[in-house]
Amino acid sequence: MIAPFYKFGMFGEEFSLIVAFLIGIGFGFFLERAGFGSARKLASQFYLYDMTVFKVMFTAIVTAMLGVYFLGVFGFLDINLIYFTPTYVVPQIVGGFLLGFGFIIGGYCPGTSVVSTSIGHLDGLFFLIGVFIGVFIYGEVYPLIANFATSTAMGKATIYDFLHIPYGVVVFAVVLIAVGGFAGASYLEKKFYSKIFGS
Amino acid sequence: MNLKNLSLNQKLGVLALILGLIALFTHDPTKATYVRIDPKELSLEINSPSKFIAPVELAEEIISGHEFFTLVDLRNPSEYEKGTIPGAINLSAKDLFESYLQRNQKIILFSEEDTKALNAWIALKSQGYKNVLVLKGGYQGWQNEVLFPKISSDTTKAGKEKLEKIKQISNYFGGTPILISEGKGIPIQTETRKATTMQQQTPAPAVKKPGGTAKPKREGC
Numbered sequence: 455m456i457a458p459f460y461k462f463g464m465f466g467e468e469f470s471l472i473v474a475f476l477i478g479i480g481f482g483f484f485l486e487r488a489g490f491g492s493a494r495k496l497a498s499q500f501y502l503y504d505m506t507v508f509k510v511m512f513t514a515i516v517t518a519m520l521g522v523y524f525l526g527v528f529g530f531l532d533i534n535l536i537y538f539t540p541t542y543v544v545p546q547i548v549g550g551f552l553l554g555f556g557f558i559i560g561g562y563c564p565g566t567s568v569v570s571t572s573i574g575h576l577d578g579l580f581f582l583i584g585v586f587i588g589v590f591i592y593g594e595v596y597p598l599i600a601n602f603a604t605s606t607a608m609g610k611a612t613i614y615d616f617l618h619i620p621y622g623v624v625v626f627a628v629v630l631i632a633v634g635g636f637a638g639a640s641y642l643e644k645k646f647y648s649k650i651f652g653s
Numbered sequence: 654m655n656l657k658n659l660s661l662n663q664k665l666g667v668l669a670l671i672l673g674l675i676a677l678f679t680h681d682p683t684k685a686t687y688v689r690i691d692p693k694e695l696s697l698e699i700n701s702p703s704k705f706i707a708p709v710e711l712a713e714e715i716i717s718g719h720e721f722f723t724l725v726d727l728r729n730p731s732e733y734e735k736g737t738i739p740g741a742i743n744l745s746a747k748d749l750f751e752s753y754l755q756r757n758q759k760i761i762l763f764s765e766e767d768t769k770a771l772n773a774w775i776a777l778k779s780q781g782y783k784n785v786l787v788l789k790g791g792y793q794g795w796q797n798e799v800l801f802p803k804i805s806s807d808t809t810k811a812g813k814e815k816l817e818k819i820k821q822i823s824n825y826f827g828g829t830p831i832l833i834s835e836g837k838g839i840p841i842q843t844e845t846r847k848a849t850t851m852q853q854q855t856p857a858p859a860v861k862k863p864g865g866t867a868k869p870k871r872e873g874c
Contacts, residue, residue, distance in 0.1 A: 461755050461756050461757060465759075481774045520672045520673070520676075523676055523679075523682060524672070524676075524679075527679045531682075533682050533683045535755075543688075557824065619682060620681060621681045622677045622679055622681070624674055624678035625673055627675075628673075629670055629673030630673065633666045633670055636662070636666060
C-alpha cells in the first residue's frame with residue numbers, strides 16, 4: 455500500500471470525508487489535551503511566560519515532517535502527491551498578521567475556537583460565530599480583492615526548491631531550530647513567569 | 654551525559670536530532686515516484702479501443718453534466734485561444750505531471766489529432782493514472798462529428814430522429830450540421846441560428862460551461 459491513499463484511488467470522495475472527520479476529531483482531542491481549549495493558555499503565549507502553544511505546534515511540525523520524510527524514503531508515501539496550499543507571498547503575510555491580531559484580541563485561532571466551544575466555553579462559541587461572520591464577509595468582498603489575493607503567486611513552493619538545497623538538509627535544519635526553540639522557550643518561560651507573577 | 658537523567662521531552666528531542674542527522678544522508682524522497690504498474694495490463698490497454706471516447710459521446714456527457722471529468726487540451730496555447738471544447742483546460746504534455754490532476758480522477762485528453770494525446774495517455778497510464786481517455790480523432794474529430802457533422806438526408810422515421818439529435822448536439826456547441834446532397838455540403842438552416850458558411854462559423858470559445866468538467870478539488874485547511 456502506498457499513500458496518499460485517496461490519490462491512489464483506495465477510497466472515494468465520500469469516504470475521504472469520513473476519514474477527514476475522524477482525523478479532525480483526533481486533532482481536536484489532542485488540542486484540548488494540550489490545554490488549547492482555554493483562551494488564557496493560548497494568550498499567555500504572547501506574554502512569553504507559557505510557551506506551550508509554541509512547543510506543541512513545533513512538536514507537531516517536527517513529528518509530521520520526520521514521519522512524512524522517512525515514509526517517503528522507505529517508499530510508503532509518494533511525497534509528490536501531497537497537496538500543498540499554493541503560496542501567495544504578500545497576501546499570506548497580510549493574512550498572517552490579520553490572524554495574529556484576531557488571535558491576540560479573541561484568544562483563539564479558528565481551530566482552537568472549535569475545541570473551546572465543544573468543551574462548553576462561551577467565549578469560544580462567540581469567537582466561532584465571529585469566524586463564520588468573517589468568512590461570510592470575506593466571501594462577499596472577495597471579488598473586490600481577488601486581484602490582490604492572487605498576487606505574488608508562487609504555486610507549490612518548498613524551502614528546498616526555493617533555496618536549492620537538499621531536502622534532507624532542510625529536515626535537519628528544522629529539527630535543529632525546533633530543539634533550539636524548545637530550549638529557548640523553556641528559558642523564556644522561567645524568566646517571564648517570575649517577572650510577571652514574582653518568584 | 655547520562656541518558657537516564659534526561660526527561661522524556663529531552664529524550665524525544667535527542668531522537669528527533671538523530672532522525673534529522675540520518676535525513677542528511679538519505680536519498681531525496683521527492684525524486685522517486687512509487688507506482689505499481691502491471692505491464693501485461695498496460696500492453697493490453699494500449700491495444701484496446703476502450704481508451705477512446707467518441708466526440709458525440711463526449712458531447713453528450715458535457716451536455717448532461719452528470720459525470721465529473723477533466724478535459725485536457727494538449728494543443729498550443731494559441732490554438733487553444735482560437736477555440737476549444739467547452740470546459741477544456743490547456744496543458745502541454747510536459748505540464749501534465751506538474752498540474753493538479755490526480756491519479757484517481759477521470760481525465761479526457763485531446764490534441765489536434767490522435768497521436769499527441771495517445772502519447773500523453775501512455776505517459777499518464779505508466780505513472781499510475783487510472784481513468785484516462787483519449788478523444789477519438791482529437792479536435793478535428795470534434796469539429797467533424799459534433800460542430801459540423803456531415804449528414805445525408807434520411808426520410809425514414811428513425812433516420813429523422815437521429816438527424817434531429819445530431820442537429821441539437823451541434824447547435825448546443827454553436828455548430829451547424831452540413832447536409833450532403835449531390836456531393837456538395839450545405840449548412841442546414843435551423844430556427845435558432847442563421848445558416849452560416851464554415852468559414853464564418855466560429856467554434857465554441859474557450860469558456861467554461863457550467864456542469865461540464867470538475868473544478869480542481871479544494872484541499873487543505
